[in-house]
Structure formats: C-alpha cells, structure tokens
Amino acid sequence: MKGAIAAALVGLMILGGCGGQDAGPAAPGAPGKPRIALIMKSLANEFFLTMEQGAKNHQATHSGEYDLICNGIKDELDVNRQIQLVENMVSQGVEAIVIAPADSKALVAACKKAQDAGVVVVNIDNKLDEGVLAERGIKIPFVGPDNRKGAKLVADFLAKKLQPGDPVAIVEGVPTAFNGIQRKLGFEDAMNGAGMKIVTSQSGSWEMAKANQVVAAMITEHPDLKAVLCANDSMALGAVAALKSADKVGQVLVIGYDGISAVRERIKDGSILGTIEQHADQLAVFGIEYALEMIKTKAAPADRETPVDLVTLEQLNAGETPAPQ
Amino acid sequence: MNSRRLLTDYMALALVIVGLVLVFGVSTQNFLQFGTFRNIANQIPDAMVVAVGMTFVLIIGGIDLSVGSVLGLGSAMLGLCLVRFEFPLPVAIAACLATGLACGLLNGFLVVRWRLPSFIVTLGMLEVASGATYILTQSRTVYVGEPIERVSEVAAFGLSLPFMLAIAVVVAGQFALSGTVFGRHALALGANAESARLSGIRTRGLTVAVFALSGVLASLAGMMQCSRLGASDPNAGIGFELQAIAAVVIGGTSLMGGRGSVVNSFFGVIIIAVLAVGLATLGAQESTKRLVTGGVIVAAVILDYYRHRLNKA
Missing domain, CATH: 3.40.50.2300 (Response regulator)
Structure with a gap:
C-alpha cells in the first residue's frame, strides 16, 4: 500500500512538472520515438519557465519525433534534488537528458553515470566545469549563451x-x-x-x-x-x-x-x-535539437553558443526583441 | 514596572544598537547621516509588523514558519489585483489582507482541530503559499509601478507611511500584550497550556486568533514591500521567517512560550537592519556578512540571558 502511494506521488510529481497536456512520461512512448528529459533549475524563476514553455511548444509541433519530460527543482540551490532527478530519468530509460545544471561541478558525476548508462547528455544554460569534466574523462556538449x-x-x-x-x-x-x-x-x-x-x-x-x-x-x-x-x-x-x-x-x-x-x-x-x-524560449529547443541529432548520429557535436541581445529603449521602440510570451 | 526594570528591559538592546551604529560610524565615511537612518526606517516596516505577529505566536508557545511565503502571496495578490484585474487600490489591499487572514486562520484551525504541532502545519503552509504565488504570478515579476508606489510616497519628516503604520502596529501590539485580557491570556497559555485551559481561558479560540493575526500582519508586510519596490517579486519573502524569528528571539521572547515583549522585538528588528545596512555600507562580502550577522544574533541572545539574571537578582 505504501509503495503504491509512493509510486502515485512520484508519478504526480513528474506529471506536475510538465502540465497535463504533454505525453505522460509514465506512458510508454511510441516505438522508435525517443523520450527526452529536460531538467531545469528552479521553475519559480521566470527564465526557466519561459525555457520550459519554449520546449513544450517545440514538442507540440514536433510530436511525431520525440516525447518530452520536463522537471525543475525547488530553488537554484537544491543541487541534491537535481542529482536525484538525473538518476530517476536514467532509471526510467530515457534516450537523452538535456540539463541546465544547478551547480557546474556537483552535477558532473551524475551526468557521467547517465552517459555510462547509454543516455545522451546535453548541457544547456550553465556550463559544466571543464576541469571536472576533463578529470572524469568525459565530453558533454554545451549549448548556451556566453x-x-x-x-x-x-x-x-x-x-x-x-x-x-x-x-x-x-x-x-x-x-x-x-x-x-x-x-x-x-x-x-x-x-x-x-x-x-x-x-x-x-x-x-x-x-x-x-x-x-x-x-x-x-x-x-x-x-x-x-x-x-x-x-x-x-x-x-x-x-x-x-x-x-x-x-x-x-x-x-x-x-x-x-x-x-x-x-x-x-x-x-x-x-x-x-x-x-538571452532567448530563454530557444535555449532548451537548441539543446533538444542537439540531443535528437546525437541520438541519430551517435557523435558528439561541438559546443554551440546561443545569441545574447542588447535591449534598450531604442530596440523597444523599434519593436525588436519582443518579450517572450 | 519600576524604573530599574525599565532600564534593564530596554537598555541592553538599545546599547547594542548604539554600539553598532558607532562601530559603523567610525569604519565608514557616510554611515552617520540622516540618509542612512531614513533608509533603515523605510526598509524595516515589513520586518517590524511580521515580528509583532511572530512575538505573539512564540508567546503562546507556537511558531509560524509560513510568514515569508504569506508575505510573498499577499504581495502577489496585491500586484495582480491592481495590474491584471485593475481593481481600485482599497479593494486590492483588502484582497491582499484577506489572503493573509485566510492563511493564518487555516494555520490556527489545523493546529487546534487536530492538535498538530504548529511547526509542521506552518511548514506545510510555507510550501502551499509559495506554490500558490508561483501559480498566480506564473513565476513572473508583476510590475505595478505608480498605483502602489503612491503608498510609500506619502511621508512626513522623510519617514514613509508604511513606517508610521508599522510603529502604530508595534505600539498597539505592546498595548495588547501588556494591557489587555488577550495579552494576559496569551502569556498564560504559553506558560502552561493545561492550567490556562483549566482556569477557563478559551485556549483554542485564542490560538486561532494569534495565528490569524500573524497571517494578516504577514500580508500587510507584503503590501509594504510591494509599495516600496513598485513590483511583486514571486520570490519575495524567502528566508524571511528565520529573520523574523531571529529578531524576536534577540528581543528576549522565549521560544518555549510564556514570555516576551513586542517593543524588544522591534529592537531586534533594528539590530538586524542596522547590521545589514552597515555591512553593505562597508562593502563587505556575502561571506563576511553572514559570519558577522550570525555572531551578533547569538551574542545578543547571550546578553539577554544576563539581563534576566539581573532582573531576578
């Protein structure tokens, strides 16, 4: 009984991360359709919420290509919880993890475990520490702004x-x-x-x-x-x-x-x-596209820098860089 | 209260404040000027009113960990009422205060109905209120601007309306504690709940009232913060409960209940605020700020221990 409640709770937590309309992560994906886990920092932060929405919109228009599981942590200091999320996603057997690490050093070990288990890992937003990556002897492509x-x-x-x-x-x-x-x-x-x-x-x-x-x-x-x-x-x-x-x-x-x-x-x-x-809505999308490419080609592409744009009165009056919806 | 009691009761903390001001005064160029004290006065109203509520909660032997998130929820409710629903200011403020009152009533009800420890009930409310804030605001900062900034712009002698309101809350709080039946009953309940009940005090109603007070004051603090910042930050109030508890305990209110003073909680708030502003004026690093603040909190409580020994002697 306790086990059943715990399982239901875990299911709720995962579903809650993505909102109802998404393909339920607990439901088996269509054969051949990869499942990609997006692990973000705090969804209490407007930036990551925009990022999540961008990813969801992308999935909705590419629903034939992949399923998406979104998760965030309580606040940006909750590193431990994010490590657990990576481990949970690996044991769920997702094909790829796209992660915005809450800590650039502490998450490396968890990402290595995921790679060892055959999961494609793409790092977005906050770059994993190069020294620690080298020490562990692994390469994880980074997609994000400078x-x-x-x-x-x-x-x-x-x-x-x-x-x-x-x-x-x-x-x-x-x-x-x-x-x-x-x-x-x-x-x-x-x-x-x-x-x-x-x-x-x-x-x-x-x-x-x-x-x-x-x-x-x-x-x-x-x-x-x-x-x-x-x-x-x-x-x-x-x-x-x-x-x-x-x-x-x-x-x-x-x-x-x-x-x-x-x-x-x-x-x-x-x-x-x-x-x-920083175009938060595009950030996760770039990461997801990289992950899909890596699943197909099995090769690790190089890092990719995403654009940063200046917003001033001049740009706003010219109607450029509208606020992400 | 004789003059010697008054001296030992209030002088110790006042001395700490004067000491801090002097230390910062000599170690910085511009700390000792009117602007600094106006800054402090205009920044602490939220902490002051939350500390008043927390003093009563601690006096009855409870704790309220939800004040920070209720502050955030109240601020979000106010911001949304003004911006999204375009309600007039008085209606928006009423909605803000009603939200805090509802959270406080629920806390109190859960504590007395199932005899739950307030620690866990309010910890639950902390999570629920911050979740509700994120849903309401969609985790976005609500920009309010002029309509709410008006509240803070009303001023006399450089002191804002929220500060004067907060002073009134402190005065009313101290009067309620030491001059009314409500205060006496709260002290009796905190000292010994069973004997308070046996002596005919309606302890359940009293507990609900105290938590409701704490809730409504937390949302009032949310209104004050929103009017100072001109926006509702969905992350407002994180860690605020610990700051409020620290201020109240510095002021000598017992975590075990049965003993406390609203005015001394006010001094506690000032000590923490002077420290924060002084260290920022110095340009201290975050690590230094934490080390010093922690040290001063503990030192002030030790000072309070000796103050009580002096009183008993």
Whole structure:
C-alpha cells in the first residue's frame, strides 16, 4: 500500500512538472520515438519557465519525433534534488537528458553515470566545469549563451553614457553561481576597459528586496555614484526602488540582465538603461535539437553558443526583441 | 514596572544598537547621516509588523514558519489585483489582507482541530503559499509601478507611511500584550497550556486568533514591500521567517512560550537592519556578512540571558 502511494506521488510529481497536456512520461512512448528529459533549475524563476514553455511548444509541433519530460527543482540551490532527478530519468530509460545544471561541478558525476548508462547528455544554460569534466574523462556538449559576453555588451552600452573615472557599483548574484560570476567579470571587463572606477561590488542574492537594501546603502556611502550594474533584472528593479526613495532616478544609471517584462516597462519610463535578452524560449529547443541529432548520429557535436541581445529603449521602440510570451 | 526594570528591559538592546551604529560610524565615511537612518526606517516596516505577529505566536508557545511565503502571496495578490484585474487600490489591499487572514486562520484551525504541532502545519503552509504565488504570478515579476508606489510616497519628516503604520502596529501590539485580557491570556497559555485551559481561558479560540493575526500582519508586510519596490517579486519573502524569528528571539521572547515583549522585538528588528545596512555600507562580502550577522544574533541572545539574571537578582 505504501509503495503504491509512493509510486502515485512520484508519478504526480513528474506529471506536475510538465502540465497535463504533454505525453505522460509514465506512458510508454511510441516505438522508435525517443523520450527526452529536460531538467531545469528552479521553475519559480521566470527564465526557466519561459525555457520550459519554449520546449513544450517545440514538442507540440514536433510530436511525431520525440516525447518530452520536463522537471525543475525547488530553488537554484537544491543541487541534491537535481542529482536525484538525473538518476530517476536514467532509471526510467530515457534516450537523452538535456540539463541546465544547478551547480557546474556537483552535477558532473551524475551526468557521467547517465552517459555510462547509454543516455545522451546535453548541457544547456550553465556550463559544466571543464576541469571536472576533463578529470572524469568525459565530453558533454554545451549549448548556451556566453554570460560574460552579454554582460560586457550591456555594460559597454552603459559606458558610452559615462565619463572615464566615474564611480560605479556592481550588484552580484549568489556568489557561487557560475553565470553570476561570468556576468560580474563581463561588467568588470567593460568598466575597467572604459576607465570607470568600481567602488563597491556586493551580492544581492538575485533578489529584489535584498538588492534594494544593498543599493540604498551603496548610494549613501558613495553619494557621487553614477551607475549600478545588476547581474539580473530582479535586482535592477530593487536598485531602481532604492534610487527612487533617495530621489536619484536618472542621476544614477541602472542596467540589468535577463530581459524580463517588468524591466521592459522600466526601460520605457527611463529608469533602467538596458538589459540583455538571452532567448530563454530557444535555449532548451537548441539543446533538444542537439540531443535528437546525437541520438541519430551517435557523435558528439561541438559546443554551440546561443545569441545574447542588447535591449534598450531604442530596440523597444523599434519593436525588436519582443518579450517572450 | 519600576524604573530599574525599565532600564534593564530596554537598555541592553538599545546599547547594542548604539554600539553598532558607532562601530559603523567610525569604519565608514557616510554611515552617520540622516540618509542612512531614513533608509533603515523605510526598509524595516515589513520586518517590524511580521515580528509583532511572530512575538505573539512564540508567546503562546507556537511558531509560524509560513510568514515569508504569506508575505510573498499577499504581495502577489496585491500586484495582480491592481495590474491584471485593475481593481481600485482599497479593494486590492483588502484582497491582499484577506489572503493573509485566510492563511493564518487555516494555520490556527489545523493546529487546534487536530492538535498538530504548529511547526509542521506552518511548514506545510510555507510550501502551499509559495506554490500558490508561483501559480498566480506564473513565476513572473508583476510590475505595478505608480498605483502602489503612491503608498510609500506619502511621508512626513522623510519617514514613509508604511513606517508610521508599522510603529502604530508595534505600539498597539505592546498595548495588547501588556494591557489587555488577550495579552494576559496569551502569556498564560504559553506558560502552561493545561492550567490556562483549566482556569477557563478559551485556549483554542485564542490560538486561532494569534495565528490569524500573524497571517494578516504577514500580508500587510507584503503590501509594504510591494509599495516600496513598485513590483511583486514571486520570490519575495524567502528566508524571511528565520529573520523574523531571529529578531524576536534577540528581543528576549522565549521560544518555549510564556514570555516576551513586542517593543524588544522591534529592537531586534533594528539590530538586524542596522547590521545589514552597515555591512553593505562597508562593502563587505556575502561571506563576511553572514559570519558577522550570525555572531551578533547569538551574542545578543547571550546578553539577554544576563539581563534576566539581573532582573531576578
């Protein structure tokens, strides 16, 4: 009895990840039709939800070619749960796993086990650590954006609005996150290159309220601050709120990263200068297409970089890079 | 309360605050100025009102782990009512508070109906409320802007309406605790539930009322946070419960129930906020911030231990 309940619960959890209309993962796929598991980070994050929707839409139009099983974890720090998901998918006998690793090192061992079991593995979004991959002697193709390049792109745009020597501040993501570190490096590349002075750099933990608190303190300690570079859009919104209460909107420029719809509003009203669109809806699709190719050819293709695009008032007015639906 | 009690009761925490302010004042350039204190005052109303609710919950010997997610749910409800359904502000605020009240009532009902530990009931509510928030918002940040920012823009002497509201909640909370039957009964229930019941206190109704209060104050905090940020963050309030519990315990409220003070919880909130703002002004790294905050929380509780020994002497 207990076993039956547990099985039902597991089934519910897996189904819940994908919504009702998808081909049920527990149901056997049509013969010859591969099953692909998409394992993401937190579905509480707009970025991954968009990614999931993009993948679902792709599956719906290619339903003859493959079945899709989507799963996410509770929050981006729940590494253990993501490892369990990889193991579950392997024991379910899927043909391929497309994964956005919550941790670039901790997930390597689980991915190796999957490869050893004959499952095709494609890494998207957050790149697995090359050192650890080499140590384990495995190759996993990576499909995703270059966060450092994206961050440099938006920060370069900001630099054009500043004078060399202007004091600027960086609001980082969670200190351990690879993409957060890359974005910080990209910001530094652009600011140091243009001769700006980075007076402080602190974590806003990816959160609006936390960034609000940090930025409010930054502008009191550095009243001459000219710009705040935020590693994601939620934190950029928190920064704008801090500037608003200090009556400094417009005096201090703000940039973000991710291109969420709320930030597009703030770009239109001029309180945020720009952000980066990473085309989340296409990210998983590219990964899935790679996986399908690998299942057919059995060869490992090279890494593939996905586009990062600047979003500013100019682009929004021109109607480019519309918000993903 | 004689003057010596008053001195030992409030002075210890006030001294900690003054000490922190002095340390940050000398170690940074611009900490000691009006702007810093206005920042702190405008950032803590949410923590203040949640701490008031949590003080009552701890006093009756319970715990409410759901406050952070109920804050997030209240904020999401408010944002959606204003943006998607285009309700007028008062209706949206009422819906926000009603959501928190419903969560709190449900917590209280589950605790008394099946005599469940509040730890596990509110842990369940933590998950349910955050799940509901993600469904409602589709995990997207709801941009509200002007309609809700108006609430925070009302100000006197640089202090926002939410801060003044929060001060009123603290004052009312302390009065309810030390000056009304409700407060006395809550203290009696926390000290010894069985003897409180035998002496004729309606403990079940009281428990439900306390959890309902905590729920409604959590959603009020959601409204305050939303008005400060101009948007509803679906991830708002993560870890907020631990921060609230820390503030209340720093203020000397016992985790075992039966003892507590709303005003001291307020001091606890200020200590945590001064630390956060001070460390950010210094530009400290995340690791340093955590180490120092943890150390100060424990040190403040140890100080509280000696304060009580002094009172008994």
